[in-house]
Amino acid sequence: MRTPTQITKLAHEKACCDTTFDWENKQDFEFASRGLIHRPDDAAVYDALGNIVWHHEAFEEFLHGDAPLTVHPSLWRHALLNNFRGLFKVTDGIYQVRGESLANVTFVESDNGYIVIDPLTTAEVAEYALNLLFQHVGKKPIVAMIYSHTHSDHFGGVRGMISQEEVESGQVRVFASEGFVEWVLKEHGLAAEGTPSRNAYMYGENLPVSAVGLVDDGLGQAIEGGQVTYIAPTDVIGRDGATLSIDGIEIEFMYAPGEAPTGMHCYFPKFNTLHIADNCYMCMHNVYTIRGAFPRDALQWADSVARSLRFTETEYLVSGHNWPVFGRDEVKRFLGQQRDGIKFMHDQTLRLMNFGYVPAEIANQIEFPPSLARLWHLRGYYGTLKHNVRGIYVYYLGWYDGNPATLDELPPRILANKTLEYMGGVNAVVARAREDYEQGNYRWVVHILNQVLWAEPENSLARELASAAHTQLGYSAENATWRNAYLSAAIELTQGLPEIPKLHRVLRDVTRSMSVLHMLDALSIRLNASRAIDKTFVINWILTDSSELSHSELSNCVLNHRQGNAIEADATITLTRSVIGQMSLEPLTIDQFTALVEVIEGDVKAVTELLRLLDHFPHWFPVATHGRKFEERSYSDLK
Numbered sequence: 001m002r003t004p005t006q007i008t009k010l011a012h013e014k015a016c017c018d019t020t021f022d023w024e025n026k027q028d029f030e031f032a033s034r035g036l037i038h039r040p041d042d043a044a045v046y047d048a049l050g051n052i053v054w055h056h057e058a059f060e061e062f063l064h065g066d067a068p069l070t071v072h073p074s075l076w077r078h079a080l081l082n083n084f085r086g087l088f089k090v091t092d093g094i095y096q097v098r099g100e101s102l103a104n105v106t107f108v109e110s111d112n113g114y115i116v117i118d119p120l121t122t123a124e125v126a127e128y129a130l131n132l133l134f135q136h137v138g139k140k141p142i143v144a145m146i147y148s149h150t151h152s153d154h155f156g157g158v159r160g161m162i163s164q165e166e167v168e169s170g171q172v173r174v175f176a177s178e179g180f181v182e183w184v185l186k187e188h189g190l191a192a193e194g195t196p197s198r199n200a201y202m203y204g205e206n207l208p209v210s211a212v213g214l215v216d217d218g219l220g221q222a223i224e225g226g227q228v229t230y231i232a233p234t235d236v237i238g239r240d241g242a243t244l245s246i247d248g249i250e251i252e253f254m255y256a257p258g259e260a261p262t263g264m265h266c267y268f269p270k271f272n273t274l275h276i277a278d279n280c281y282m283c284m285h286n287v288y289t290i291r292g293a294f295p296r297d298a299l300q301w302a303d304s305v306a307r308s309l310r311f312t313e314t315e316y317l318v319s320g321h322n323w324p325v326f327g328r329d330e331v332k333r334f335l336g337q338q339r340d341g342i343k344f345m346h347d348q349t350l351r352l353m354n355f356g357y358v359p360a361e362i363a364n365q366i367e368f369p370p371s372l373a374r375l376w377h378l379r380g381y382y383g384t385l386k387h388n389v390r391g392i393y394v395y396y397l398g399w400y401d402g403n404p405a406t407l408d409e410l411p412p413r414i415l416a417n418k419t420l421e422y423m424g425g426v427n428a429v430v431a432r433a434r435e436d437y438e439q440g441n442y443r444w445v446v447h448i449l450n451q452v453l454w455a456e457p458e459n460s461l462a463r464e465l466a467s468a469a470h471t472q473l474g475y476s477a478e479n480a481t482w483r484n485a486y487l488s489a490a491i492e493l494t495q496g497l498p499e500i501p502k503l504h505r506v507l508r509d510v511t512r513s514m515s516v517l518h519m520l521d522a523l524s525i526r527l528n529a530s531r532a533i534d535k536t537f538v539i540n541w542i543l544t545d546s547s548e549l550s551h552s553e554l555s556n557c558v559l560n561h562r563q564g565n566a567i568e569a570d571a572t573i574t575l576t577r578s579v580i581g582q583m584s585l586e587p588l589t590i591d592q593f594t595a596l597v598e599v600i601e602g603d604v605k606a607v608t609e610l611l612r613l614l615d616h617f618p619h620w621f622p623v624a625t626h627g628r629k630f631e632e633r634s635y636s637d638l639k
């Protein structure tokens, strides 16, 4: 464990007396604790095998009192607020379980049961939350499930609360907005393959839960472990919204893209309660998320928040994360401020962009005006102004800054070697970096040592010093996800990558719900092009469980898939959907594959070839260390 340097301590003391922060305002503590019915005192939540999926005790041990010198005081305040957890009554008929997952689940009492909004991330914690409700409020059936948007922390726990059979029998309706299924697949499908490492960095999943590790994730304390499940919606709410009565409860659904590309707000007139999805919560949003995702449409987002002001009778504003806002005037003020926070970032980025500023300039230039900077609910615990404005730039203009000097940059390893050669070599640079470290220039130190580590990945002096600088940046970060990323880098630099994640999440249920063509597309991105040169084949697929026919064709090192069987195929395989899913998840030999399928007709060699050409992605890839990657080319011929 590294201790904070004198420079980090001074920064901490400065933040403590920074008048930007409204330290005297304690309203959030009252809102976060209001209506508590039960706070569980068990040590943890477990899965069926006895593994911990949610750890109460770990956070309880250290989250109290004043901020330690290893945590930014503003982030510490926010972490204390996220530690108000358990079952809460928002108002008569509206309950939430908060702080037992990264997200909140909201229960609305209907005539004969409950309407659930957002069943958390995994089935294990969802079941735990439902039991809290049943034990302390009353056991009644779930009559409807509402997914507020497409992120897995808002649907992944669904099978912990309802079953597929209940949905198929019509006992439970599942509501989502138009485009929900498409975007779940986009966001949790192909690109998600590479995100475990980046996710772990952002959410601190491999950090110890402690004052020198994970203290908070901004949206909540952490992401839970367990089974991420999925049940497809039965009722789709279109872009015009809808007003429906479900089991005696009127709901006004409002289509509301923002934090997710499709989503909706739900207003319950009977309870004067508005659920605003993840479009507002008690910290700055992520217009861009550092785990990696396409940037969100900030203008549309601000508009979704602005349109919610039409629910003028709202007394209780609840959302997918953090705590509610209570009071008609408070809600109105809050929504206006949240709208302005997003629109400010958008408008000022576009203004500077149109003067020709490039992303790094914009990121270091834009600051909130004092009236927004002072608001706790717009502080950057999740998003930051710095990374959001870069996301807005990319949303409009893409990655290229318009300067041809950056159009065809050399790859990082060759760039680093050449730069260090100009600077007098690795040893000279590390020595200078040490001086900068002593002076507290940590941002520069991690930048220049990143160059050194591209050139010499195993340089232990550089690794140690870079790790130290990342640690100090983590201790000083107000943003939870930046802190997590810095501290994760510090660990990777000295200890390497972990074998397995601390809290394992399984995503197979989402894969199972994909269409066959989506599942086959997941094979296409595994095709190793260099091994496929000059190879061609056509394979027909006959799916026995869904009566679907499709075919895959290899040409020009590309696997294309279409519906229907091809007239001339090298092989025809009769199998179930799950085998295609399995092909995407693990390498299979032809013998293993043959044992799983029903029949292979035609040329078995084509099938063997397909299996041989598929790569399988590592569970983790390195982020901060730069050892040679799988099949990295030598670059010796690049100029």
Ligand SMILES: [Zn+2]
Residues within 6 Å of the ligand: 103, 151, 153, 154, 219, 278, 320, 321
């Ligand atoms: Zn969320």
